[in-house]
Amino acid sequence: MIDVEPEPVARPDEPEHCAEQALPSRATVWAVVLAAVVVALWFPAADAAVWAVSPAAHRFTSSDSLVEMLPPVGGAAILAVWVFVFWSLIGSFLNVVVYRLPLGESVVHGGSHCPRCDTPIKWHDNLPVVGWLFLNGRCRSCQLPIAARYPVVEAICAGFGTALYFRELLSGGANLPQRAPDFLHGGVLMLFPNPSSDLLGLSLYHCGMLCILLVWGLIAWDRHPLPGRHVVAVLLVAILLPSLFPSLHPLPLSLDASESRTADDWLVNGLAVSVAGGLAGLCCGQFLHLLLNRLLRGDAAGRCGLPLLPTSSMGVGLALVGIVFGWQGMLGTVILLLVACLVQILIWSAVMAWPSMPLELLLVPATFIHLCVWRQLVTSLAPWWPGSPTLACLAPPAVLLLLVSLALPAIAPAVGQSQPPIDADPNHRGDQPA
Numbered sequence: 408m409i410d411v412e413p414e415p416v417a418r419p420d421e422p423e424h425c426a427e428q429a430l431p432s433r434a435t436v437w438a439v440v441l442a443a444v445v446v447a448l449w450f451p452a453a454d455a456a457v458w459a460v461s462p463a464a465h466r467f468t469s470s471d472s473l474v475e476m477l478p479p480v481g482g483a484a485i486l487a488v489w490v491f492v493f494w495s496l497i498g499s500f501l502n503v504v505v506y507r508l509p510l511g512e513s514v515v516h517g518g519s520h521c522p523r524c525d526t527p528i529k530w531h532d533n534l535p536v537v538g539w540l541f542l543n544g545r546c547r548s549c550q551l552p553i554a555a556r557y558p559v560v561e562a563i564c565a566g567f568g569t570a571l572y573f574r575e576l577l578s579g580g581a582n583l584p585q586r587a588p589d590f591l592h593g594g595v596l597m598l599f600p601n602p603s604s605d606l607l608g609l610s611l612y613h614c615g616m617l618c619i620l621l622v623w624g625l626i627a628w629d630r631h632p633l634p635g636r637h638v639v640a641v642l643l644v645a646i647l648l649p650s651l652f653p654s655l656h657p658l659p660l661s662l663d664a665s666e667s668r669t670a671d672d673w674l675v676n677g678l679a680v681s682v683a684g685g686l687a688g689l690c691c692g693q694f695l696h697l698l699l700n701r702l703l704r705g706d707a708a709g710r711c712g713l714p715l716l717p718t719s720s721m722g723v724g725l726a727l728v729g730i731v732f733g734w735q736g737m738l739g740t741v742i743l744l745l746v747a748c749l750v751q752i753l754i755w756s757a758v759m760a761w762p763s764m765p766l767e768l769l770l771v772p773a774t775f776i777h778l779c780v781w782r783q784l785v786t787s788l789a790p791w792w793p794g795s796p797t798l799a800c801l802a803p804p805a806v807l808l809l810l811v812s813l814a815l816p817a818i819a820p821a822v823g824q825s826q827p828p829i830d831a832d833p834n835h836r837g838d839q840p841a
């Protein structure tokens with residue numbers, strides 16, 4: 408959907424060499440949309456490739472010919488388009504939430520309008536992604552520039568949601584550790600599969616977490632504090648849901664994930680896993696917050712463009728991941744987050760104009776990738792990956808933490824260019840359509 412922002416105002420005290428090279432917005436949006444489609448279709452494409460190479464080895468279609476497969480595959484493709492559009496609408500709503508939540512405004516009531524000319528935005532201009540592209544990123548009546556961030560968020564949401572629809576729901580939970588994939592009820596290449604109800608719940612639980620992390624990450628990017636009551640409400644709901652449905656946690660509390668467990672033990676498999684994971688996530692997040700803010704001290708946006716912004720809500724972000732995944736999944740996500748940090752630092756070393764990003768926002772792709780390959784990480788990287796029954800799984804996060812701590816000061820410019828503290832960025836703001 409469309410959001411209108413005030414015209415960019417250059418900060419007078421901003422050093423010239425610090426100004427980020429603005430990419431052409433339209434090309435950026437198209438590139439992100441293309442990437443979202445690739446991410447969305449990655450898993451069914453891989454499945455189809457396996458089927459094409461060795462039909463006999465494929466778990467769903469060994470007895471079907473190509474002609475027999477065409478109608479269900481066509482139906483599944485139409486369904487996938489619907490899912491993609493649905494998730495772009497969710498992304499549009501999240502844009503509204505990111506804008507209105509820090510202001511204390513209702514995220515449900517009130518239509519969108521241009522903040523300069525006050526014209527209500529028409530429904531067809533409000534369509535996710537395409538509305539922005541048709542308008543060429545400007546208000547229809549007064550030509551006020553519209554932030555490219557909004558279609559980008561919508562496209563990313565659509566890509567992630569559709570990928571999880573294939574990867575978690577239709578695959579029968581092939582990404583979940585310690586849980587037999589439910590191939591009989593689902594299948595990436597099947598039309599209207601019938602996933603089991605607990606898998607449907609798991610998928611919704613995980614998608615909800617990703618949406619909340621995206622909202623928190625974008626609010627952190629805008630350098631606004633998270634509203635406390637909203638955070639407490641979200642964490643309480645996330646803790647209580649597995650107490651009602653303990654099967655929302657694929658891994659038990661104990662180190663030995665293979666030990667037998669009963670699915671209906673709400674206290675041990677529900678509440679205990681949530682609380683232990685949440686506390687572990689909060690501690691990890693606070694530790695990362697203290698460490699990185701110390702390394703980045705003295706330069707509000709990093710040392711004149713260092714690729715990491717000081718964190719503000721890392722603790723609650725990782726607490727939510729810990730509640731949803733359990734402590735093992737949270738540690739696995741931290742490993743991927745630190746890898747993302749290192750990649751960000753390396754890219755920045757090569758490309759000075761690479762945009763700074765808050766760690767809270769990097770947490771979103773790290774959590775998404777962890778969720779997509781959770782089972783594969785636990786099984787193929789044992790005993791080094793969290794979820795293995797030994798303490799060796801604590802080594803990778805410790806080593807990566809050390810690497811990030813060493814890499815960050817190492818790439819700092821020789822002459823420190825101190826920058827004034829940065830206030831909320833006006834270029835990210837604007838009223839949002841409902």
Ligand SMILES: [Zn+2]
Pocket residue numbers: 411521522523524525526546547548549550551
């Ligand atoms: Zn306008």
